[in-house]
Amino acid sequence: MHVLELERVTKLYGDFKAVDDVSFAVQEGSITGFLGPNGAGKTTTLRMILGILKPSAGRISVFGAPSALEVRTRIGYLPEEKGLYKKMKTWAIVAYFATLKGLDRHSAKRRALELLERYGLKDFAEKRTEALSKGMGQKVQVLAAIAHDPELVILDEPFSGLDPVNQQVLEEIVRDLAKRGRTVVFSTHVMQHAERMCDRILLIARGKKLLDGTVAEALRTIPRRLVIESDDDVASLRALPDVLAVQPAAGNGTGRWELRLRESSDPQVVLQHCFARGIRLRRFDHADPTLHEVFVNLVGPDAREASFR
Amino acid sequence: MRYAFLVAWREYAENVKTKGFWIGIFIFPLLILISFSAGGWLEKTKPVRYYVLVDQSGKLEAPIEAALERLQQRKVFEAFGKYVQANARHEQGRTALDLEKVPAIDPEKFMAQFADDNPEQVERFIKEGGLDAALAQARGLLRPDAPEFSAPRRAFQRAPLPDGVAADLAPAELAEALKPYLRHEREVLVDGQPAELFAAVIVPADVSERVVRPGTVVLPGSEQAGVQYWSSNLADEDLKDEVERACDEEIRRGEYVARGVDAASVREVQRTHVPFAALDPKKEAGEEAVSMADVIRQWAPMGFVYLLWVGIFTIAQMLLNNTIEEKSNRIIEVLLSSVTPGELMMGKLIGIAAVGLTMIGAWIGSLLGILQLKAGPEAEFASELLSVLRSSGLLPSFFVYFVLGYLLYAGAFLAIGSLCNTLKEAQNMMGPIMVIMIVPLFTMAFIPKDPNGTLATVLSWIPPYTPFVMMNRAAADPPMFERVGTLVLLLATTIFVLWLSGRIFRLGILRTGQPPKFMELLRWVKSA
Numbered sequence: 162m163h164v165l166e167l168e169r170v171t172k173l174y175g176d177f178k179a180v181d182d183v184s185f186a187v188q189e190g191s192i193t194g195f196l197g198p199n200g201a202g203k204t205t206t207l208r209m210i211l212g213i214l215k216p217s218a219g220r221i222s223v224f225g226a227p228s229a230l231e232v233r234t235r236i237g238y239l240p241e242e243k244g245l246y247k248k249m250k251t252w253a254i255v256a257y258f259a260t261l262k263g264l265d266r267h268s269a270k271r272r273a274l275e276l277l278e279r280y281g282l283k284d285f286a287e288k289r290t291e292a293l294s295k296g297m298g299q300k301v302q303v304l305a306a307i308a309h310d311p312e313l314v315i316l317d318e319p320f321s322g323l324d325p326v327n328q329q330v331l332e333e334i335v336r337d338l339a340k341r342g343r344t345v346v347f348s349t350h351v352m353q354h355a356e357r358m359c360d361r362i363l364l365i366a367r368g369k370k371l372l373d374g375t376v377a378e379a380l381r382t383i384p385r386r387l388v389i390e391s392d393d394d395v396a397s398l399r400a401l402p403d404v405l406a407v408q409p410a411a412g413n414g415t416g417r418w419e420l421r422l423r424e425s426s427d428p429q430v431v432l433q434h435c436f437a438r439g440i441r442l443r444r445f446d447h448a449d450p451t452l453h454e455v456f457v458n459l460v461g462p463d464a465r466e467a468s469f470r
Numbered sequence: 471m472r473y474a475f476l477v478a479w480r481e482y483a484e485n486v487k488t489k490g491f492w493i494g495i496f497i498f499p500l501l502i503l504i505s506f507s508a509g510g511w512l513e514k515t516k517p518v519r520y521y522v523l524v525d526q527s528g529k530l531e532a533p534i535e536a537a538l539e540r541l542q543q544r545k546v547f548e549a550f551g552k553y554v555q556a557n558a559r560h561e562q563g564r565t566a567l568d569l570e571k572v573p574a575i576d577p578e579k580f581m582a583q584f585a586d587d588n589p590e591q592v593e594r595f596i597k598e599g600g601l602d603a604a605l606a607q608a609r610g611l612l613r614p615d616a617p618e619f620s621a622p623r624r625a626f627q628r629a630p631l632p633d634g635v636a637a638d639l640a641p642a643e644l645a646e647a648l649k650p651y652l653r654h655e656r657e658v659l660v661d662g663q664p665a666e667l668f669a670a671v672i673v674p675a676d677v678s679e680r681v682v683r684p685g686t687v688v689l690p691g692s693e694q695a696g697v698q699y700w701s702s703n704l705a706d707e708d709l710k711d712e713v714e715r716a717c718d719e720e721i722r723r724g725e726y727v728a729r730g731v732d733a734a735s736v737r738e739v740q741r742t743h744v745p746f747a748a749l750d751p752k753k754e755a756g757e758e759a760v761s762m763a764d765v766i767r768q769w770a771p772m773g774f775v776y777l778l779w780v781g782i783f784t785i786a787q788m789l790l791n792n793t794i795e796e797k798s799n800r801i802i803e804v805l806l807s808s809v810t811p812g813e814l815m816m817g818k819l820i821g822i823a824a825v826g827l828t829m830i831g832a833w834i835g836s837l838l839g840i841l842q843l844k845a846g847p848e849a850e851f852a853s854e855l856l857s858v859l860r861s862s863g864l865l866p867s868f869f870v871y872f873v874l875g876y877l878l879y880a881g882a883f884l885a886i887g888s889l890c891n892t893l894k895e896a897q898n899m900m901g902p903i904m905v906i907m908i909v910p911l912f913t914m915a916f917i918p919k920d921p922n923g924t925l926a927t928v929l930s931w932i933p934p935y936t937p938f939v940m941m942n943r944a945a946a947d948p949p950m951f952e953r954v955g956t957l958v959l960l961l962a963t964t965i966f967v968l969w970l971s972g973r974i975f976r977l978g979i980l981r982t983g984q985p986p987k988f989m990e991l992l993r994w995v996k997s998a
Contacts, residue, residue, distance in 0.1 A: 211807045213980065230810060238807040244799030249484060260476050261808035305804070 164189045164313050164344045165210065170219030172205050172368075179205045181368035182219070187346060187361070192339050194355035194362050195348035196452075198460050202368040203348040204241050207317050210346075211238055223313070234263035237311035241318045241348075243302050247291040252277060254290055255305045262309035269308070276304045280330060296323050303331060307338065314338055316347035320354055332358060352452040362452070366460040376452065383450050383458045387420040387428055389435075390444035397438055403430055417444070473809040477817025478824065485788060485825045494784065494829055499836035506844060506852075519668035519709060520629040520660055524637050524644060526675040529724075530697070530717055534671065537716035538626055541708075544592045545622045546601050554608055557616035626709050629658045629667065641674045645700060652700050669701035671713055681721055752947075763854045768918055770858055771944045774868050775914050777833065778941055782875050783907065785826035786883045789818060790896055793887030802979055811976040819880055819968075826876060834865070867944055870957075875937030878964045879907070885971035888978035889985045899985060910938035921946030930956045933963035 165187040172180040180202040187193050197203050208214040210221060212229035224232045245254055255273035260266055277286045280300060285293060293301060299322055307314055316335075320328050335345050335358060349355055355362060355376075362379045364372035372379055388410055389395070395418055399407050403426035410419035420431065428447040435442055485491055525531035595604065601621060631637055635647045648670045650656045657664040674680070680696045682688060697717050699710050726733040750764060796802045805814055838859065844852040859865065882903060890896040909929075917926045921943040929939040930948070936956045940948070974991065 208803075208980075213803065213806045229807070233808055236807065238804060240800065240803035240807075242800035242803070244796075244801045246484065246795070246799070246801060248488070257476075257480055258804060258808065261473060261805070302804070 162189050163187060164224060165346070166220075166222045167206075167210070168220040168222075170206070170209060170216045170221060172202070172209060172214065173217040178368050180209070180216075180365075183365065183368070183370045184219075185363055185370065185373050187344060189344055190339060190342045191344060191360040192335060192358055193344075193346045194359035195346060195365075196350065196352070196355055196362060196456060197348075197365040198350070201366045201460075203365065204317055206365070207238075207315055207346075207348065210315065211236065234309065235312045237262070237306040237309065237314040239303055239306040239314075239316040239319055243299055245290040245293075245298055245301065248289055250287055251282065251290055251293065251301055252286040255301060255308050258305040259308035262311070264309050272308050273304075276308060277301075280304060280334075296327055299323060300327060300330070303334065307334070311343070313344045314346070316345070318349060319347055320349055320351055328354070350456075352456055356452040364456070364459060371459050372455070379452060379455050380450050381424045383455055384424060385422040385426065385428070385447065385450060387422055387431060388417065388444065388446040389420065389431075389442055390417045391435075391440055391442050392416050393440045395440060397440075398431065398434060401430065401434055403427075471813075474813045474817040474820065477805075477809060477814055478819075478821035481792070481818055481821025482824045485792075485822070486828065491825065491829065495832045498833045499840060502837060502840055506840070516625065518623060518665075519626050519706070520658060520665045521626060521669040521671060521709060522629050522631055522648065522658070522667065523671045523673075524631065525673040526638070526641070527673050527677040529677065530673045530720055533720035534713055534716045535628070537712050537719075538709075540592070540596070541626075541712055542624050543596050543600060545625070547592050547595045549622050550601060550604055550619065553619050554611065557612045626668075626712075627660070629660045629665065632656070632658045641672050641698060644672055645670070645698060648700065652702055654702070668703060669699060669709055672698040672700070673717075674698075678721075678724070681725075762851070763858055766851075766854050766858050767862060767945050769945075770855065770862075770864060771942055772914055772918055774864060774944075775910065775938050775942045777830070778868065778872055778875065778938060779907075779910060781826055781830045781833075781872060782879055782937075785822050785829070785876065786879045788825065789822045789880050790883040790887045790900075791893065793818065793884055794890055794893055794896060797888070797979065798891050806980070811979055812972060814979075815884060815972055815975050818884065819877065822880065823873065823876055826872075830872060834868075862945075864944055868941060871937035871941050874957075874960050874964055878934065878937075878960070878967055879903070881964070881967040881971040885974040885978070888971075888975040889981070889991075895985055906934055910935055910942075913939065914942060917942040918945070922948055927952065931959065933960045936960040 163186040167186070168184050170180060170183050171178065183202075183206060195203055195207070205214065209216045210223065210229060212223075212233075221227070221229075223229045224235055226232045229236055249257070252270065252273045255276065256264075256266070256269040259269035259272060264272065274283075274286055277283055282297065282300065282304075285297065285301075290298060290301065299319075303316070303319060306316070314335075319331055319335075323331060332354065335347065338345050359376060362372060362374060362376055363370065364379070372382065384405060395407060398404055398420065403423045405421040405423055408419050408421075410417040422428065422431070432442075432445060434440075523531060523534060525534075598604075601619075605619060632648075632651060635644070637644075639647060648667070651658055651667040652670060654666050658667045659665070674695070674697075677696060682696075697713070699713060701710070723733050726736055796805065809817070838856065841852045841856040841859075883900075886896055886899045886903075890899065913925065913929060917929075917939060920926065926939060926943055926948075929935045930943065930952060933956075937960065940953065940956055978986075
């Protein structure tokens with residue numbers, strides 16, 4: 162069942178297309194990574210999903226409802242720019258957001274204290290939020306977003322600004338949610354997180370959807386690379402069916418070559434070929450492609466341009 | 471609606487916890503208490519003023535001294551009157567009074583002597599032996615545990631001429647010699663103690679020849695030829711006025727004598743008067759007399775206008791501040807994923823209104839409380855004010871105008887708050903509203919004088935001014951048509967402003983960057 166569906170959604174700001182004809186669906190109980198360079202339209206898309214912004218065109222359905230506000234108690238949201246009321250006590254702010262999501266005051270307080278204790282913020286529960294560090298404040302906000310145990314959790318850049326230990330904690334929180342059948346959508350530009358955690362990847366740039374699929378599918382979009390070093394003639398490798406191209410690699414002076422292989426091909430074939438032909442190898446490097454490479458490959462030129470615009 | 475109340479509850483709970491709120495609550499009763507007792511307190515803490523008096527004519531010294539003595543006696547008389555009233559036995563005039571000790575005194579009459587400080591009574595007080603005699607007479611009237619009476623300090627004390635300044639110098643030279651003392655560069659010696667010289671009075675030898683009569687041509691600068699009063703403190707005019715009056719009186723007395731007029735009869739003539747009453751045609755027969763209560767009724771609304779103004783402004787400002795806080799802290803986005811902008815706005819309006827009503831309620835409550843405490847025979851003003859507040863419709867109309875006025879201005883402030891990211895930006899946009907809001911403060915004092923005049927009527931029909939001006943006119947019973955009409959217009963305007971700011975709020979609240987230009991705003995309102 163689809164928790165969330167976007168159909169040809171477009172958002173215009175004057176003539177500028179912040180989001181351009183984006184469609185996708187999110188499966189219940191999945192973790193979806195929402196990737197894209199700065200200014201790609203991620204936050205705008207998430208805001209439209211939450212009903213904070215209205216799309217200029219297209220249809221959004223959340224739990225079957227046309228506006229997220231109708232089902233707001235089932236959604237938790239952590240915005241990109243995070244803020245707390247400075248003068249409020251930590252537990253009170255978590256509880257306040259939970260009551261806004263339908264919890265009664267009493268259970269909201271209990272739940273807030275419980276979450277703060279579980280995630281190591283017990284000592285700060287009675288302190289005002291201005292006493293929190295930036296990272297702690299962010300953790301508090303994540304807790305505020307999930308305090309009402311929502312079925313769909315939307316996190317905008319949840320990892321930015323957290324130290325490695327707390328990034329780990331946050332990863333655990335997200336995994337826990339998914340384990341209990343909750344659906345999580347989060348945006349990030351740290352590819353390692355997406356690669357480790359996501360069932361599905363959604364990549365957008367300049368408002369357009371570039372990629373939508375599982376991590377494995379995403380990785381398959383770029384050819385495999387193989388780097389070899391040899392003083393012998395390697396031209397015969399070009400004849401292999403799995404080899405797309407053989408090019409001199411950077412620092413070719415020592416006979417270094419870069420081979421591009423067909424996706425899902427086995428590098429062992431190249432190795433066997435070299436043995437058979439008596440090509441002596443000083444080096445044989447093959448690396449699985451990473452999401453990072455996928456990202457750079459797909460949006461590299463765009464992202465660069467965008468950042469200097 | 472549930473969500474709006476949740477927002478309202480948070481606004482209320484959080485604002486009520488702030489220091490500013492409690493300071494606001496307590497500052498007002500404190501100010502009232504201070505203003506009730508400040509007069510006496512200021513009088514008590516005022517230092518003794520030392521003056522030197524050089525009378526080269528020998529004619530005015532005695533009258534001036536006598537006048538200042540009378541001034542002091544009058545103060546003693548007033549203080550004694552208050553003392554007797556505060557400490558009299560409650561069963562006055564009944565059997566409890568020990569008649570043996572006060573054989574010749576009717577307590578009612580005795581008390582009445584001190585009820586009013588008209589000159590004749592003060593005169594009699596002095597003539598009958600002053601404080602000592604009065605104290606002796608009053609002894610039997612007082613409660614056994616009454617504290618000792620302490621007479622007020624003398625406000626003005628004569629100091630001798632400083633050493634080295636001769637009394638027979640020419641007035642100009644004398645003034646020159648005294649200047650360092652008057653500028654407080656040097657101090658005079660009073661009973662061996664150094665003291666600051668407050669003033670110097672110099673009467674020239676030929677003062678009688680300087681008298682100005684009708685028909686005398688007064689040349690510019692010739693005033694200085696008469697009595698000179700020197701002081702570097704020009705704000706405290708009591709001494710100056712008293713000396714001037716004493717001089718004039720003495721000179722006039724001389725004139726009467728010179729013209730063969732009997733000075734005593736003149737004085738008596740001056741004290742005759744015809745009964746005069748100010749009456750109000752709207753009152754029942756027998757009650758037409760304009761009492762203190764009527765005067766209070768006339769002016770009390772002004773106090774309420776001020777309270778209304780301060781109250782509305784304080785809490786609308788509060789609303790602006792925390793809207794900007796939510797915006798600049800980016801809390802707004804989480805909020806908007808939970809509540810609609812409409813619910814958020816309504817919640818904030820209600821929550822802050824509750825804060826304001828709590829504050830105003832505490833103010834009025836403490837005002838009534840203080841009046842209740844102070845009310846009594848010796849505080850006629852407080853008791854009259856209290857009964858005016860209780861009887862008239864002032865409080866209900868204050869409530870109605872407060873709520874409507876608040877909603878009107880709060881709507882505008884919320885719209886501004888939603889457009890700005892910092893308080894500074896907001897202050898720039900507030901400019902025009904401030905200009906509009908300042909007007910009722912200016913007209914506040916004029917309107918009671920002509921409460922149903924053109925200015926008042928016209929302003930009443932301008933909705934941003936309706937609450938203040940109609941409150942101002944409340945005592946004058948404006949025509950029913952105006953009261954209802956302006957109220958309906960105010961209500962309609964308030965609804966319109968709230969609707970408009972709702973649209974601006976919805977678009978502005980998520981916006982970052984520069985506040986929009988006016989034309990851009992118009993487009994928003996149309997498109998939202």
